Amino acid sequence: MTETSINGVFSPVVTPFRKDLSPDTERWIKHCKWLLANNVGLAVFGTNSEANSLSADEKLEMLDRIVAAGVDPKRMMPGTGCCALTDTVRLTSHAVKKGCAGVLMLPPFYYKNVSDEGLYRSFSEVIERVGDARLRIYLYHIPPVAQVGITPALVERLLKNYPGIVAGMKDSSGDWDNTKTMLDRFAGSGFGVFAGSESFLLATLRHGGKGCISATANVNPSAIHQLFANWRSPDADRMQADLTALRAVFQKYFVISALKATVANYGNDPEWGRVRPPLVELTKEQQDALAAELKARGFAMAGLRG
Amino acid sequence: MTETSINGVFSPVVTPFRKDLSPDTERWIKHCKWLLANNVGLAVFGTNSEANSLSADEKLEMLDRIVAAGVDPKRMMPGTGCCALTDTVRLTSHAVKKGCAGVLMLPPFYYKNVSDEGLYRSFSEVIERVGDARLRIYLYHIPPVAQVGITPALVERLLKNYPGIVAGMKDSSGDWDNTKTMLDRFAGSGFGVFAGSESFLLATLRHGGKGCISATANVNPSAIHQLFANWRSPDADRMQADLTALRAVFQKYFVISALKATVANYGNDPEWGRVRPPLVELTKEQQDALAAELKARGFAMAGLRG
Numbered sequence: 001m002t003e004t005s006i007n008g009v010f011s012p013v014v015t016p017f018r019k020d021l022s023p024d025t026e027r028w029i030k031h032c033k034w035l036l037a038n039n040v041g042l043a044v045f046g047t048n049s050e051a052n053s054l055s056a057d058e059k060l061e062m063l064d065r066i067v068a069a070g071v072d073p074k075r076m077m078p079g080t081g082c083c084a085l086t087d088t089v090r091l092t093s094h095a096v097k098k099g100c101a102g103v104l105m106l107p108p109f110y111y112k113n114v115s116d117e118g119l120y121r122s123f124s125e126v127i128e129r130v131g132d133a134r135l136r137i138y139l140y141h142i143p144p145v146a147q148v149g150i151t152p153a154l155v156e157r158l159l160k161n162y163p164g165i166v167a168g169m170k171d172s173s174g175d176w177d178n179t180k181t182m183l184d185r186f187a188g189s190g191f192g193v194f195a196g197s198e199s200f201l202l203a204t205l206r207h208g209g210k211g212c213i214s215a216t217a218n219v220n221p222s223a224i225h226q227l228f229a230n231w232r233s234p235d236a237d238r239m240q241a242d243l244t245a246l247r248a249v250f251q252k253y254f255v256i257s258a259l260k261a262t263v264a265n266y267g268n269d270p271e272w273g274r275v276r277p278p279l280v281e282l283t284k285e286q287q288d289a290l291a292a293e294l295k296a297r298g299f300a301m302a303g304l305r306g
Numbered sequence: 307m308t309e310t311s312i313n314g315v316f317s318p319v320v321t322p323f324r325k326d327l328s329p330d331t332e333r334w335i336k337h338c339k340w341l342l343a344n345n346v347g348l349a350v351f352g353t354n355s356e357a358n359s360l361s362a363d364e365k366l367e368m369l370d371r372i373v374a375a376g377v378d379p380k381r382m383m384p385g386t387g388c389c390a391l392t393d394t395v396r397l398t399s400h401a402v403k404k405g406c407a408g409v410l411m412l413p414p415f416y417y418k419n420v421s422d423e424g425l426y427r428s429f430s431e432v433i434e435r436v437g438d439a440r441l442r443i444y445l446y447h448i449p450p451v452a453q454v455g456i457t458p459a460l461v462e463r464l465l466k467n468y469p470g471i472v473a474g475m476k477d478s479s480g481d482w483d484n485t486k487t488m489l490d491r492f493a494g495s496g497f498g499v500f501a502g503s504e505s506f507l508l509a510t511l512r513h514g515g516k517g518c519i520s521a522t523a524n525v526n527p528s529a530i531h532q533l534f535a536n537w538r539s540p541d542a543d544r545m546q547a548d549l550t551a552l553r554a555v556f557q558k559y560f561v562i563s564a565l566k567a568t569v570a571n572y573g574n575d576p577e578w579g580r581v582r583p584p585l586v587e588l589t590k591e592q593q594d595a596l597a598a599e600l601k602a603r604g605f606a607m608a609g610l611r612g
Contacts (some may be wrong), residue, residue: 019488021391021431047416047417051331052389052390052414052416052417053389053390053391053414053416053417055390055392055393055396056361056362057392058390058392083358083359083389084358084359084360084361084364085327085359085582085583086360086361086363086364087361090326090361107584108358108359108583108584109416109585110353110358110359110415110451110452111353111358111359111451111585112450112451113560114585114586115508115584116586116587117586118583118586119583119584121583121584121586122583122584125327144418145416145417145418146416148584150468160310167607177394254419255460276391277391277414277424277425277427277428277431278413278414278417278424278425278427278428278454279420280420280421280423280424280427295584296332
């Protein structure tokens with residue numbers, strides 16, 4: 001089995017939109033570079049990227065542009081799982097060809113009550129069609145949104161048949177017991193488990209996990225990375241408590257809109273607040289309340305305006 | 307307001323796949339023609355068409371081919387609602403340009419707990435971008451699968467701002483109270499409500515609805531159409547009971563797989579049984595049990611092998 005070396009803190013990078021709702025690639029690349037400068041990797045095209053509101057063509061073009069702009073694909077783990085097998089294959093192939101470190105793959109999520117057999121066939125078919133030994137798949141378990149989840153039995157079968165290719169998972173169940181089950185069963189063999197939020201970062205690292213992929217890493221990258229880098233320090237529990245408390249501030253709102261409002265606010269760039277339907281921006285009242293609470297906490301995003 | 311004349315029984319046409327899982331357009335067009343010969347219209351690219359397992363490119367090509375094959379677009383109501391705004395606009399525009407009678411539009415279904423405001427913006431943005439007075443949208447309410455639903459308040463707002471364009475809905479909630487609410491509130495002004503199954507066909511017609519769009523119309527088109535054509539006859543309740551009983555036979559299984567197994571069986575064409583992941587075919591035991599029960603009921607699909 002090929003060991004994967006991907007670890008650390010990743011951000012499902014929020015996607016800025018122009019007034020016509022097209023992806024604002026320049027602002028996006030700038031934000032990606034700021035995240036990298038803060039030691040956070042790029043899980044572009046995640047849930048919090050509004051990636052499922054983008055067409056495959058739009059995502060392919062964005063990927064081409066960011067690599068052309070000199071961003072290191074080895075720091076990227078783009079989301080490539082779509083409803084349609086053919087879209088997933090196309091995006092995944094492209095990510096591998098561009099040299100991305102891995103891909104984060106949702107199961108096909110429209111049809112409900114599908115079997116593990118059906119999901120196995122779906123992932124297997126993607127792997128066979130991509131047909132590239134460089135492929136590293138991180139399974140994306142996010143039942144609160146996708147509704148369709150990844151069971152331990154499915155992970156086991158995929159690992160048995162595609163060791164190395166099936167390289168890890170992101171657990172966004174919000175259920176530590178589930179993350180712990182995955183860690184206990186699979187982390188020992190090199191399967192890379194990432195928590196879906198920094199609230200579980202310390203626990204995940206203590207149980208052999210690789211890090212976290214978290215929405216709030218879009219706005220709080222340095223502090224989250226600090227915990228990753230110092231999780232064995234005596235101060236780790238306090239750092240974890242601080243991260244969890246800050247995350248709770250954003251969770252009072254629709255998180256994607258709150259993250260974008262915060263980038264807009266701290267970057268002094270109102271364009272950033274825009275979302276693509278079916279999402280809506282925070283109201284002015286919500287923006288003000290969020291900004292006031294962050295200010296009261298002394299929250300900062302150093303270098304964002306640079 | 308432009309009155310819509312679309313009514314009757316429609317089928318979300320099942321999509322046959324070749325061994326390589328590509329859409330088998332020839333078999334598909336043949337089945338569409340059989341349905342039309344049995345007085346059932348073509349709601350191609352519906353849930354039961356595995357349409358959400360097809361890319362936008364695949365659907366565009368299929369639509370081009372079926373129109374080129376001489377199938378009347380005025381008998382077609384393709385599904386065009388995707389997660390991504392840009393995909394929905396592209397498919398909807400194409401359907402309008404091809405002369406389709408209407409489109410059946412899912413709300414964007416990945417993000418959960420979205421607001422009516424967000425869904426309104428989504429539908430509104432599609433309508434504005436398509437920008438064609440011929441557009442007729444049928445809103446697709448199927449909360450058991452999409453999870454994201456269409457509320458009466460959303461229908462009201464859309465109807466107010468886009469009368470005529472927002473032409474009706476398909477209610478696949480499986481909840482007659484919801485269908486009745488939609489009929490009572492909107493059918494009087496010409497809004498075309500279709501039941502999502504023939505189990506509610508008679509009740510829907512008695513309350514001013516337009517017909518039904520039903521999975522089982524793929525295999526039982528004539529009998530369902532007979533009820534539509536004779537719903538005022540003294541025999542209507544018995545006809546409804548027969549339809550409901552037959553539908554229950556298919557509902558013992560994953561319905562899409564059961565429909566395809568039945569087309570394969572009655573058409574003597576095993577290729578038809580294939581599904582695209584994440585779905586799986588019926589097992590041999592399930593196929594045999596389904597076939598036996600249909601045979602015991604004297605079920606037939608006249609002209610299917612023709």
